[in-house]
Amino acid sequence: MSAELETVAHPDKQSLAADTADRVLDVVVAAQEERGEASLVLTGGSMGTAVLAALAASARRDEVDWTRVDVWWSDERFVAGDSADRNCVQAVEAVGGALDLNPDRVHYMGSADDFATAEDAAFDYRRELAAAADAEQRTEAFPRFDLSLLGLGPDGHVASLFPGLPHVHEQDATVLGVRDSPKPPPERVTMTLPMINSAERVWFLVAGADKAGAVAAVRGGAPIERTPGAGVRGTEETLLLVTQDALDG
Numbered sequence: 001m002s003a004e005l006e007t008v009a010h011p012d013k014q015s016l017a018a019d020t021a022d023r024v025l026d027v028v029v030a031a032q033e034e035r036g037e038a039s040l041v042l043t044g045g046s047m048g049t050a051v052l053a054a055l056a057a058s059a060r061r062d063e064v065d066w067t068r069v070d071v072w073w074s075d076e077r078f079v080a081g082d083s084a085d086r087n088c089v090q091a092v093e094a095v096g097g098a099l100d101l102n103p104d105r106v107h108y109m110g111s112a113d114d115f116a117t118a119e120d121a122a123f124d125y126r127r128e129l130a131a132a133a134d135a136e137q138r139t140e141a142f143p144r145f146d147l148s149l150l151g152l153g154p155d156g157h158v159a160s161l162f163p164g165l166p167h168v169h170e171q172d173a174t175v176l177g178v179r180d181s182p183k184p185p186p187e188r189v190t191m192t193l194p195m196i197n198s199a200e201r202v203w204f205l206v207a208g209a210d211k212a213g214a215v216a217a218v219r220g221g222a223p224i225e226r227t228p229g230a231g232v233r234g235t236e237e238t239l240l241l242v243t244q245d246a247l248d249g
C-alpha cells in the first residue's frame with residue numbers, strides 16, 4: 001500500500017514548523033489513545049530541527065506521554081558522537097530536555113566513536129530495527145512507524161540517499177553505510193527506501209525558494225536516481241509540507 005503525495009503550503013517557515021508540530025502531536029496522541037505507544041522517525045536539517053523546537057515549546061506537549069514514544073533517525077552523519085554535525089545532537093539541542101523521553105526508547109544511529117566504518121554502524125542499526133520489529137511480532141524487519149519526518153535537499157536527496165549513488169535502489173537492506181556523499185561529511189548512515197516507505201505517514205518538510213526544483217521533481221514523479229525524494233511514499237499518507245516559495249521558486 002502506498003499513499004499519493006498531497007501538498008500543503010504555508011506562508012513561511014515559522015507557520016510550517018508550528019503547524020507541523022501540531023500535526024505531529026495529533027498523530028502521537030491518536031496512536032497513544034489506540035495502543036498506548038507511538039513511534040517517530042526524525043530527520044536532520046533546519047526544518048526538522050525547527051519542528052522539534054516547536055514541539056518542545058508547544059502548549060500541547062503534555063498531551064503526549066513522551067516516555068512511551070520510540071524515536072528513530074532516518075539518517076545520520078558518521079562523525080564523532082558529540083559532533084554538532086550529528087543530526088541527533090542537533091535534535092537533542094532543539095528539544096532542550098523539554099520532552100520527557102525514555103532514553104531506552106531513543107534509538108541513535110552509531111557514531112565514529114563506536115564503529116570503525118559507516119557500514120558497521122548501518123549493520124548495527126539494521127539489527128536494532130529488526131529486534132524492535134521482532135518484539136512487535138511484525139512479519140518483516142520493519143518496526144511500526146507512525147510517522148517519519150524527512151527533509152529534502154535542493155538536489156532532491158532524502159535521508160542520505162543522494163542522486164547518482166546506488167543506495168536509492170537498495171531493496172533488501174533496511175539501512176546502509178554511505179562513504180561518498182556529495183554533501184559533507186562524506187560518511188553517513190541511511191535508511192533505505194523500503195525502510196522509509198514502511199512508515200504509515202511520511203511528511204516532507206521543505207522551506208525556501210532554492211528547493212523549488214527539487215519540490216517540482218518530487219511532485220512530477222522524477223526518476224529516483226535523479227531525485228531520490230520522488231521514491232518516498234508512506235503506507236497511509238504522504239505529505240509535502242512546504243513554504244509557498246518552495247512551490248513557486
Ligand SMILES: O=C(O)[C@H](O)[C@@H](O)[C@H](O)[C@H](O)COP(=O)(O)O
Nearest residue numbers: 044045046047048151152153159
Ligand atoms: O544530512 C544532511 O546533510 C541534512 O540533514 C540534509 O539531509 C537535510 O535534511 C536536507 O538537506 C534538508 O535540510 P533543510 O531542512 O535544512 O533544508
